[in-house]
Amino acid sequence: MTPDSIRSLINRRRVDLQETAGYPIERLAEIIREVGFSCDCCTRCCTADFNGHVFLLDKDAAKIRTLEPAGLVPAPGYEFCDQHGMFYVSGYSLRTRPDGTCIFLLNDRCRIYADRPEICRVYPYMLHREPDDAGVLDWRQISGLDEHGTYHDKISDDESLTIARMTKEYELSFLSQEIAFLEFILEYFERQGLRHVKRVYDLRMRDFHKGHSIDVYVWNGHGLELNAVGKKVSGTGAG
Numbered sequence: 664m665t666p667d668s669i670r671s672l673i674n675r676r677r678v679d680l681q682e683t684a685g686y687p688i689e690r691l692a693e694i695i696r697e698v699g700f701s702c703d704c705c706t707r708c709c710t711a712d713f714n715g716h717v718f719l720l721d722k723d724a725a726k727i728r729t730l731e732p733a734g735l736v737p738a739p740g741y742e743f744c745d746q747h748g749m750f751y752v753s754g755y756s757l758r759t760r761p762d763g764t765c766i767f768l769l770n771d772r773c774r775i776y777a778d779r780p781e782i783c784r785v786y787p788y789m790l791h792r793e794p795d796d797a798g799v800l801d802w803r804q805i806s807g808l809d810e811h812g813t814y815h816d817k818i819s820d821d822e823s824l825t826i827a828r829m830t831k832e833y834e835l836s837f838l839s840q841e842i843a844f845l846e847f848i849l850e851y852f853e854r855q856g857l858r859h860v861k862r863v864y865d866l867r868m869r870d871f872h873k874g875h876s877i878d879v880y881v882w883n884g885h886g887l888e889l890n891a892v893g894k895k896v897s898g899t900g901a902g
């Protein structure tokens with residue numbers, strides 16, 4: 664990825680941010696009421712099998728660090744790898760056990776419920792665009808629709824508005840974090856004479872999957888933190 668392609672990615676994310684900010688809160692609340700989702704506490708969203716990984720906002724990562732530092736792992740799907748084989752990613756995610764369950768899930772309960780990350784509070788609600796089967800981008804408001812929970816429950820106007828506000832706030836924070844990371848990387852790569860090299864990325868990942876460790880710089884909202892990631896101690900694919 665060249666500096667120009669990073670710039671165009673930043674511009675696309677800024678447009679996403681603007682359009683998400685402009686999405687009417689009442690429309691989102693109305694969809695939430697119409698769907699009437701109710702959680703049946705199956706805990707599947709706390710597993711990698713169902714949800715991949717739990718990406719953390721900077722403020723959530725800071726909170727998890729105070730509760731249990733080992734609960735943080737660089738979020739899988741690193742965005743960049745420079746010519747020296749150093750990886751870069753825009754944030755942390757929650758560590759999972761070898762069976763894929765979040766390390767904070769205990770006896771089918773979240774043991775940090777009062778301090779759980781924002782994404783755990785808003786899930787399964789979301790507000791971003793994804794392509795449909797025909798590749799057409801459209802807004803999505805409920806993750807895993809009809810795959811979990813129950814539907815057509817009564818949700819009051821107040822409750823739906825509260826959920827809608829929290830969901831929108833989460834999405835705006837997520838996009839702002841991604842933009843801040845990309846802006847930092849653009850400037851950092853230029854200053855340090857670095858560039859993203861796809862071939863090095865693929866070679867290092869191949870070594871990683873064979874059991875070698877890799878170094879990953881993780882964006883923490885202010886700068887980059889170095890993490891050594893070994894496949895044998897991985898959380899959600901990287902830990």
Ligand code: SF4
Nearest residue numbers: 709765767768773783
């Ligand atoms: S922090 Fe709690 S709610 Fe979030 S994934 Fe882990 S166990 Fe589930």
Ligand code: SF4
Nearest residue numbers: 702703705706708812
């Ligand atoms: S949000 Fe969905 S997946 Fe998570 S516990 Fe509730 S019903 Fe299960």
